[in-house]
Structures are given as C-alpha cells and as structure tokens.
Amino acid sequence: MRRAATLIVKVVGVLLLLAAAGAAILASLNHRLPDHSALVDRLSEAEKARLAEVFHLRQQVGQVVWPGWEQADIPLIVYNETYAFLLGLPNPADGWRTVPQNEPRGGPWELVAGETFLGQPYYRQRLADGVTPQAFTVRVGDQWAASLQTKEWLEIALRLQLADELPPLLAEVVPYGWFVPALVGHSEGYITKVSHETFHAYQGQMAPARLDNAETALRLYTDRYPWEDEAFAAAWQQELALLAAALEAESPADRIELTRRFLDQRDQRRLQYGLPAAGEIFERQREWLEGLAKYVELAAWRQAAQSPAYQPTAALAADPDFRGYGTFAGRWRSEISTLRQQADRQGDSRFYYSGMAQAFLLDELMPEWKGRIMSGGVWLEGLLAEAVRE
DSSP states (O other), rough: HHHHHHHHHHHHHHHHHHHHHHHHHHHHHHHHOOOOOSSSSSOOHHHHHHHHHHHHHHHHHHHHSSSTTTGOOOOOEEEEEEEEEESSSSSSSSSSSSSSTOOOOOOOOHHHHHHHHHHHTEEEEETTTTTOOOOOEEEEEEEEEEEEEEEHHHHHHHHHHHHHHHHHHHHHHHHHHHHHHHHTHHHHHHHHHHHHHHHHHHHHHHHHHHHHHHHHHHHGGGGGGGOOOOHHHHHHHHHHHHHHHHOSSSHHHHHHHHHHHHHHHHHHHHHHHHHHHHHHHHHHHHIIIIIIHHHHHHHHHOOOOOOOTOOOOOGGGTTTTTTOOOHHHHHHHHHHHHHTGGGGSSTTTTHHHHHHHHHHHHHOOOTTTTGGTTTOOOOOHHHHHHHHHH
C-alpha cells in the first residue's frame, strides 16, 4: 500500500513537472511573438498577395455568389497600428467618412513612393489619435470602400486584446501562435473576411438607406434589447438549433419542415416575451446587414473550394499561412457549431449567424431570392416564410 502511494506521488510529481515545463515553453514562445507590424509605412508583399486575391476571388466567383457584386467598383482600405492604406482608387478625396454618421475622418492621402499594387500606385495616411476606418465600409468622397486591418495587425491586435482580458497567469501560457491564426482562419479566412467587408460596401451602393438604418438601429436599440434575459436566450437557442438542423438536413422535406419550425419558434419567442415591433425590426435589420455579409464571406470560400477550375493568385504560393480553400469543409463545421452557441454570446454576433443560416437555406428553397432582398421591406425571414408556405 505504501509503495503504491509512493508511486502515485512520483507520477503526480512528474506530471506537475511536465506541466510546468510546458507552461514555461509556451510562455517563452509567446514572449517571442511580435507586438508590432514588421512593416509599418507600406504593405508587405505577403499583404499585397492576400489583398490581390480579394479582388481576384470576387471577380472569379462573385457572379455565382452574388450577381453584380463581382463587377462592383469597391476600393479597399487596410490599416495597421500607424498607417491606413487605400488601394484601387486613383486620385482619392481626402480622408474618409464614417457610415452612417457621415463624419469626416483622416486627412489627405499620399502616394506610397516606389510602391504599386496590381500595377497601380496606392496611397497611405498616418493615423492620428487612435482613429481608424475600423472593420466595415466607409465613404471616400462619393465612393464606397471596404475596410479592415492588415492580416498581420489583425492577429497582433487580437492577441494583445485576448492577453489583456485573460487572468495574467493564463495569459502567459495560451498558445497564441496556434490559436489566433486558427481563429482568424489563416490567410484564406482573412481573404474572405475582407470579402465580407466588400459586401458591406456593395450593400451601401445598392441600398444605402437600408444600410444606414441597420447601423443606426444598433446604436439606438441595443441597450433596449433583452440580451441578458436567460429565458429569452433559451428561446433564441431553440431557433438557432433549428436553423443548424435545417442546414444539415439530408432531404428537402426535412429542410422545409425544420425551416417552418424555426419560423414558428421565432414568432412564439417574440410573442411570449413581448418583443415590441422595434425589436423585431432590429433583428431583421441586423440579419440583413451582417447576416448577408457573413453569407458572402462563406459562400465565396465554398465556391472557390468547389470550383475545380479556380486558381488563387500565384503570389499566394509564397504565403505559408495560406492553406487553400479546400479547408472549407472544416470551416463550415466550425461555423455551424458556432451558430449553435450564439444565444449565450454577448453582442449582436447571433444576427451574423442567424442571417447567414437563413441565406444559405434560401439558396436551397428560393434560388431567386437575391434579386429581391435589396428592396425595401424585404427581409430574410419573410422570404423564407414565402418559400415554405404550404
């Protein structure tokens, strides 16, 4: 008995030593991770390759993903901790304007000397006072542009944010070098995230009033929405589970039945918890704005994966973080899992996923839906109800 106890103590001791060694290795690796961009005043060749693929992907698969999006003139703004860079817009007006507030930000754009992007000059301006174009769409003069961090700065900023929010000891040993790129989705995930923002610019071009209203609703109504109500969240959970089940259904009949149940559950939740008309409109607006962009993000990835003839830009071959679009199947499983978890998440990310799911269901149930959804008063759930009407 004493020998067994001694053995257990030794085994536990070895395990603790191994855990301590592992933690020390992780902490050492984390301390070697950069806390600033390698290039600040211009875009690296790797960043240029990813952004060139954003244009290439939209031009090659955009007509299938969303007719008209592939031809839209959509410049890009990407930014790091010090500079914002403007690509695809010659002779730009000064700065940018926020959406929907239409507030001027920034100053004159200057040419990046000796640099080109897709054979054309591009521009930059130094960021001041922490003001950035953020991840969305902005206006440069009369032009709608998409905006996001550079991939390098997005990952650094995300890691620094996570480390700041975690308890100090845990923050030291989280494997950021693996975790953060996987969270972003590696280079293909970043490319499609930029595509997400280009679709917001397209929404602005096609339905500017709807985009403004959907963004204004977030500012005006978010404090009134019952995010913290546990029973309300449980009812939402049932909706999300039904959406996920409908997406995974193997037969059209099952998909239709699960979609009907989702719509019934949504009506019941709103009635049972007395959600006012403004709350219902808020949900529909956010699903229209962010759900459609999330749909395009994933649909572009899927189309590139499923198109045998599709070839990414050649420069991506030098990017070790580009895994290819064939990773879509794993990403889709991850997104469905995330969809199921949204009722417990803070903020409006649930609408990204509930809107995305409805859009993919409409692909199956009402193939012509994209020709109608930009029109005023047309919502995803309304088209779904029409599609499954007996």
